[in-house]
Amino acid sequence: MTEKLQKVLARAGKGSRREIEGLISQGRVSVNGKVAVLGDRVTGSEQIRVDGHLVETQAESDIVCRVLAYHKPEGEVSTRKDPEGRPTVFDRLPRLQGARWVAVGRLDVNTSGLLLFTTDGELANRLMHPRHEIDREYAVRVFGEVDEAMLQRLRKGVMLEDGEARFETLKYTGGEGMNLWFHVTLKEGRNREVRRLWESQGVQVSRLMRVRYGKIEMPKNLPRGGWAELPLEQVNYLRKEVGLPPEQESKVDVNAPDRYKQVARIRKAVRKHNTRVKGAGTGAAPKKPAPTGSRGQGPKPGQRQKRKTRM
Template identity: 85%
Template sequence: MTEKLQKVLARAGKGSRREIEELISHGRVSVNGQVAKLGDRVTGAENIRVDGHVVETQAPAEIVCQVLAYHKPEGEVSTRKDPEGRPTVFDRLPKLQGARWVAVGRLDVNTSGLLLFTTDGELANRLMHPRHEIDREYAVRVFGEVNEAMLQRLRKGVMLEDGLAKFETLKYSGGEGMNHWFHVTLKEGRNREVRRLWESQEVQVSRLIRVRYGKIELPRTLPRGGWAELPLEQVNYLRKEVGLDAEERSKVDVHAPERYKQVAQIRKAVRKHNSRVKGTQKKETPARPRSPGQRQKRKTRM
């Protein structure tokens, strides 16, 4: 059975079908050593490359759509590898065989909170596409003078360098002095959009946490740097939102009360990662050897 090349590559997480069609049109995709063209169909068993890099593909029947909720801490970058050697959001994720985790969007290095990962590249790309208008909610702490005129401008729309932007909702959540907390929602994921909107009003963002993606909330019990796999019901909610068929299988053990085993694995992975990255393990200092005179004095006292 064959499928369109762009569909196979989208499932592998290489972009949306439209983006992959652009790659094919520009000669950046090859199949078994031959430059691919629009309309090509493949089985998935071929040697497929994008920009010279081999793409790992799977047949649809072999893939179980899994989704992780990850509590990203500040200081991690949303790329697989960082030239500066900084920790990445992929470092602590569970290992997979025959598949890979695809991030649903990004959070910048200074932003924490909910980040979703999935094994289904098509699901990831559809979730990120603006046409589906899935809202994201952030808790944001700002520093500076805030007045009602500013809030109205942020609700109605502000012209940024990449176009008009606004908060769908904006609610005050408390604060003191020059520090104020707000909860805001967006229906798109432009680069640093929350920060740039506030900066357009000459207000500085001092803390930014994503707390919700659609109906998926950041679990309160999930530690920073920890992950939890979403149950089938939530996976299918996301698939339905972007027009994909429901998944019938799940790798989550729904019969394990509170998923104690998974929580223990999360905590263990967090401790292991922190000790490796931050170098928190301390070497024991060897005892200072006593001189023969000191040993003799000790015997005399006894």
């Protein structure tokens, strides 16, 4: 069975299919020593080189479908490289061999929260397609006057420059005065859709965070810039939602939670031990005052104070 050359190289993490098509057009890709051309198909057993460097490839059936949940901070862009030199969401992800991480959609630079990555490009494409109607939930803080009539319009639908849009659900969750928090859900991922919906009503979004994708919620205690790999059960939930067969393998270490607990206990014990040692070193027992007027019997007051400062 053969596959398109650009698909094999994309799976090996050498770029998107469109980027690789550009490399092929520039004559920078070779197959078994022959310069490749657009339309070439390969079995995967060939020697494929990009700019003279041998590429390690894997058959699609050999790649385990993996999914990461990433807590995107504000300020990171959702592209692999940024011409302005800004940090990207790919910078902190674990390295892969023979595969690459594909982002499931995007979050704009000023939006934080849950962003999924997968090694399965087909899964990513299907999850992003609007026909599957997988809802995304966002926590949003808005600044401005909000009334019930406005909320009803946002629920029923308003016309944007790229067509009608609406929130599937819209719920007030807190705040006071001109700063209010809402939780909203969408079943599509148009560019800046949450912000544009609110802006259509003359209201400014001052904070936006995605908290859920389908049934996948942001893992608890996941710090900004941190990632967690989803267990097989959640991976297969996503695959089922878009009509893909279940995955049989997982790279998740099932013993990791117990090991993390053990490490946490060790760290706690070390901190407790260090606190005791430090307390003993500072002289928990009262010291006898140095005799006054005696030379060489105890440090001067200034010297004692200096020693305490160093500790």
